[in-house]
Amino acid sequence: MHIDVITVQPDLLESPLSHSIMKRAQEKGLLSVQLHNLRKWALNKYGQVDDYQFGGGAGMVMMCEPLVNAIEALQKEHTFDEIIYMTPDGARFDQKAANGLSLKGNLLIICGHYKGIDERIREHYVTREISIGDYVLSGGELAAAVVIDAIGRLLPGVLGDETSALTDSFxxxxxxxxxxxxxxxxxxxxxxxxxxxxxxxxxxxxxxxxxxxxxxxxxxxxxxxx
Ligand code: ADE
Structure with missing residues (x-):
């Protein structure tokens, strides 16, 4: 399975993905995860990827253009089974969702920050919206790490004892x-x-x-x- 992640804070994801079972899954070639800093597709030399929201109100919104450029660049390399947006107003993640996603080939995960991403990206690119629980995190990165871990450990061959995922809770x-x-x-x-x-x-x-x-x-x- 291959997972691309678009984020403004790749550091937050690097550590959980480079230890223990997730590390082993990648070393065995069963899972590959590539982190992409959205600022690479920023509009200007200041690395701008967010802007004030129309209609006023506190909090910035992640802009369409850098996101579209990032998504379309990655789509040239992979055909994604799902483009997932991590958001507290998404569908609640559970073991069934993890089981289903573990059967996919290529996933793209978008991590939101600030007030979230421009709604038009959700309408026109995102195929699935996931929340890890009814609370608001500072960004989607920790939520994405949770989802990748839950999926990664289900991939055949990742866990030493093949049956141990089957006897997990849920x-x-x-x-x-x-x-x-x-x-x-x-x-x-x-x-x-x-x-x-x-x-x-x-x-x-x-x-x-x-x-x-x-x-x-x-x-x-x-x-x-x-
Ligand atoms: N981003 C911020 N809070 C989140 C949550 N609870 N689930 C998924 N993504 C999030």
Whole structure:
């Protein structure tokens, strides 16, 4: 999978993409992410990419022209399955959306700043708008990092244990069951006996029931959606 990102703050994305699982995904050639500084397509030598909003009001708006020039330059190199705009008024990102996006080939992600991007870019170029939650971040970069991480770890071969993404929380609309590691007893607190039984059927059953109970208690809305 290839992902291009248009941003005015590539530094904010560089670190989360160059560690741990995302680093490994790129080293293995399963994921490539290219960050593009929008200022490269700025209108003048001051690097201007934003302007005052028509109708007045506080906050700048990211201008059409640099964005169009950036998008069209990148479209010459890739055919994008989706042009995604990170915005708090987009569709709420969840595991289903991550699963769907992980099946795509090329994505272009636009990170907004200030008051956002000129609406005409949203109308004429953007194919999908994503929010990572009902709160406003200073820019789309951290949100884009969240989305890229959630997608990247689902790509076949990225996680060491092929099944581990399948048992994450939210797959099958259930939260993950509790997990334990050695020692079998710590501070007088024992690990549930069934996990030491060596009986895979009993263990699967226990995990499923725990996942169901946890979901019932903490996120009953997930069960209503089924
Ligand atoms: N940009 C600013 N806030 C955001 C959010 N909650 N989700 C996605 N992009 C954003």
């Amino acid at each position: 797959q099958d609309d259930l939260l993950a069951p509790p997990v334990y590691t050695r020692p079998a007893e710590f501070n007088g607190w024992p690990v549930p006996e069934v996990l030491l039984s060596g009986n895979p059927k009993l263990i699967d059953e226990w995990r499923y029931n725990q996942a169901l109970e946890r979901t019932r208690q903490r996120r009953p809305d997930l069960l209503d959606e089924q």
